[in-house]
Amino acid sequence: MSLLELSGIEKSFGAVSVLHGVDFSADAGEVVGLVGDNGAGKSTLMKIITGIYTADAGAITLGGEPLMHLSPGERRAMGIEMIYQDLALARQQDVASNIFLGREPVRSILGVPFVDRARMKAQAQQMIDRLGANLPAINRNVGSFSGGQQQTVAIARALTFDPKVVIMDEPTAALAVREVQGVLDLIRQLKEQGITTVLISHRLNDVLSVTDRIVVLRHGQAAANLVTAKTDMAEVVSAIVGGAGMPDAAAHEARG
């Protein structure tokens, strides 16, 4: 039995059916790549795991416990974190506020629970240091940071509360080459710590270099489930585009 298991997930937005009966699983410490064309349903599937969307049918379990009835906050508390493509940061708040958003530590003064700012700042600084990140200042608004720096804050937020599963939606799309290497190294570190990572990416070279397994979504269904060590660019691309036009697409990816 895998750590994270999804079965028969269905989802439609109005008349548009996005997912029809997707099965997906990830073991503890496994790095799973989730690839597919635009509109294949990757982000939708992941948002169903975090609880931002509610599936129309299907089941999700984490360590055998059903998740479907839980709120996004409760699922975070169980150890599911997601780094969103748009980062989902509060740009007018500082680094600590963003990392601890929704989970602020409190201390009681005269019976009233007040947010413990000092503890938040100290722990946020620790986390940023542990990531070896270079932020101008921890008490500045996140909106004044560069794209890579904002990405660091989003990653720090996902890792601060000892997650079991980290879902990354296009974490490298907006990054410079050196920063991409940083994210890939981080995924390897997470694997060593036994943390499961689901990586959504269009950059197939990254996916092939860092994952254990690659799941291909096509037209809202899991079209292929490939062990990374036993597959290659051509097979992945073929699964994504569904055979037609395959040689051209594969040649293009191989050059890239």
Next chain:
Amino acid sequence: MSSTKVQQKGLWSRLQAGSIEQLHVRLESLIVLLALCALMSVLSPFFLSVSNFMNILLATSTIGVLAIAATFVIGAGGLDLSLGSVMGLSGVVGAYVGVTMGLPAPVAVLACIAAGALAGFVNGTIITRAFVPAFIVTLGMLGIARGIALVISDGRVIYGLPSAMVYIGQGRPFGIPMPVIIFVVTAFVMHCLLAYTRFGRHTLAIGDSENAARSAGISVDWQRRLLYTLSGALAGLAGLLFAARINAGDPTAGLTYELTAITAAIIGGTNLFGGRGSILGTMVGALIMGVLQNGLNLLAVQSYYQQMAIGAVLILAVFIDQYQVRKETRV
């Protein structure tokens, strides 16, 4: 690189940052308040006196409580245009319960605040459940609440509140007017709520990025409804203070007060689009409006011009705020 620019910031920006971090007040609004006071004391010999400052505080208390409500709602990315009308409705409800129905003062006082809270709850419920924009819902409530106030009072002022209720508006323990005491205590409690509790942090986070708040597991809709209810309850408190001060429930009380209250909140540093705001800043904003009105009164400027001045200040404050935001934030 931006990181080098950050370290080289000058005295002015360090003062700015320090003011916001330590006092929760923007330096600019403090300077405007002090400059305005200095200007008025030069222009009018009556301005600098203890009794005049009490007058300013007394006049600011009603607007100030409404401005606190505006800070919470606007800070969360919303808007409450019904503040003035709900304030008028609450005063009439309190007078109706205390005078027409003849119930005891504590019941009338609670009725004021409950009427406001109910109007706010209706606002919040329609906004979060029916997905009608806050602008429209509270604009509608502006008309509805005023209409209900006129219906209940039959369009007339209800005079002669119970004496315990009048004390809330006219009592002067230690020589300080009761509305001022209630205003300052309310501001202190609400400042702590907004700046130091999870409820307050989440309020600003929702205004900053609803998406971020939702994915952080905050129940955004529930919090929104609470915020509009709080806003209504504070408008009810303002209605109580005003009715008790004039010893009457006036169905036209609070007309255009939302304009002044929202202006005070924006001058105090609340971001019109949410994500930033502090009650202490709003207090400074409310005092600026109070000093401005008091000064114009002392200088015997017609009240028609005062409305123009308030409107102009609102537009100017938002312009300056947006100018700052564009400079500071990468889009």
